[in-house]
Amino acid sequence: MKGILYGNFLLNKKWFIAAGITAVLGTAFCAFFVSLVPNNEGVVATLFIGLQLVVLAIIMEWLGRNLEANIKCRFTDITLAGGISRNMFVTSELLKNVITIGIGLVMCIIMQLVMSVFDRRFFTLETVKIIMVLASSCGSIEWIVNPFVIDFKSAEKAGLVVGLVFGFGLVLPIMVLCNVLTEETESLLSGFITLLSNGWLLLILLGISTALYVIFYFVLLERVKKGDVC
Amino acid sequence: MENCIEVKNITRTYPQFSLKNVSFNVPCGSVVGFIGENGAGKSTTIKAILGLLKRGEGSITVLGENAHELSPATKEKIGVVFDGLSFPENLTVRQLDKVMRGIYKTWRSERFFGYMTKFELPLDKRFKSFSRGMVMRLSIAAALSHDTQLLILDEPTSGLDPVMRAEILDIFLEFMQDESHSILISTHITSDLEHIADYICFIHKGEIMFTEERNEMMERHRILKCTDEQLMRIDKADIIGVRKGRFQNEVLTTNAHKYPDIPADAPTIEEIMVFYVKE
Secondary structure: OHHHHHHHHHHOHHHHHHHHHHHHHHHHHHHHHHHHOHHHHHHHHHHHHHHHHHHHHHHHHHHHHHHHHHHHOOHHHHHHHOOOOHHHHHHHHHHHHHHHHHHHHHHHHHHHHHHHOOOHHHOOHHHHHHHHHHHHHHHHHHHHHHHHHHHHOOHHHHHHHHHHHHHHHHHHHHHHHHHHHHOOOOOOOHHHHHHHOOHHHHHHHHHHHHHHHHHHHHHHHHHHHHOOOO | OOEEEEEEEEEEEEOOEEEEEEEEEEEOOOEEEEEOOOOOOHHHHHHHHOOOOOOOEEEEEEOOEEHHHOOHHHHOOEEEEOOOOOOOOOOOHHHHHHHHHHHOOOOOHHHHHHHHHHOOOOOOOOHHHOOHHHHHHHHHHHHHOOOOOEEEEEOOOOOOOHHHHHHHHHHHHHHOOOOOOEEEEEEOOHHHHHHHOOEEEEEEOOEEEEEEEHHHHHHHOEEEEEOHHHHHHOOHHHOOEEEEOOOOEEEEEOOHHHOOOOOEEOOOHHHHHHHHHOO
16 A cells, blocks of 8 residues: 555645645735735635645545546556555545645645734634645545546546535535525625534534545445456 | 455446456466456456455455455555556656555655666656556555566557567566566557566456466367368367357367368467357
């Protein structure tokens, strides 16, 4: 398993570098904005959460593409025919996801630390909890894509299907519900952002993402056991 | 253990293709050539043997274990070579060594780099810049660089020039110096098997036509060179395949002794395959 992880992370370090560059540039921009226009922390806070999500999205971009590339060149067949059991293969995919999200999370926390130099409110227990839950949510959505990558032999198609189903089926209703509960109408995200500081929403999101990780571990395992991966 | 691979009544159905009751064995210590035209089912059968297809009818045992439940220790003994590059194209040889060390507990880096020197493969060039011959040599080296007892090769010489093919076949012969080693080699280049195969297994449209010891197969089959009148005399039950020419006809048969007056030639494996396939 170590070999697969080593090879995969080695080949895709450019995504980590890109996420790092985005984090640095984005944080610099936000810091500049905050120091220049101190009375607009709300706008910058919203922008900063969006920026952290972008960093997470960039850093996770390689996961589905990597699985697709390994399937297309039949390296997955070589590993499954070699010393790797199906359970180990799925576990290695999970580790890739979790390690990547972990690195993304660390980047986001460092971004928050830097921003806290300009405004302490950018790095609190609340902001750390929020980014942890958002990171695990993003990671779990990326995790769900894997069985579809095997079926479609394409990370793009799989991401599109999952994006559409989850986007319209789960995320949008959650956003609307948050706005209804908070009676916020400024934007689709405003209710959600307000409720993010509420412990219950964080717990619900954490619970959902944990459940998705567990359920789709077994979904992916069953898909690999079914055969015809490559 | 008499057979290192036993395939029994494998049936798999796909939208445009199916394997029908495929059965054959690979005796331990032997080289079995698995031949068939493109699309006959060779690669699908090999994937089934490696446990990479969905379960279905029939059974496959590899080194005494169910192919779908091979233990890690048994998988270490199987070396696999697929047609084309089966490794991420942006890796180099040095990086692949580290990757494979993490996959195979019995991986031998010194042996792997020894093959790299022998095959004159660069250590720091990405695989995407390798030629086809280099790719196949790399794949074979990787398959031989752990404690391999059984080599399973899917079209390992396809697209290679004759010199390269001869070199690779020599490597397989060297591998077979150890009597505990076995090879299952699937190919449509039958001339390669004339030199190394002990047994020939022929698959056509998803069905096994025959599995025979190579010398016996060559001895049994004969091509009768006959005129139209002579062709009329030959019992239809004795005709495996006919090729009609302008001046003479060729008939493949296993009963040439019944027609001593008709000239008969020994066929090549390729000719046998063509006659069986021709309808």
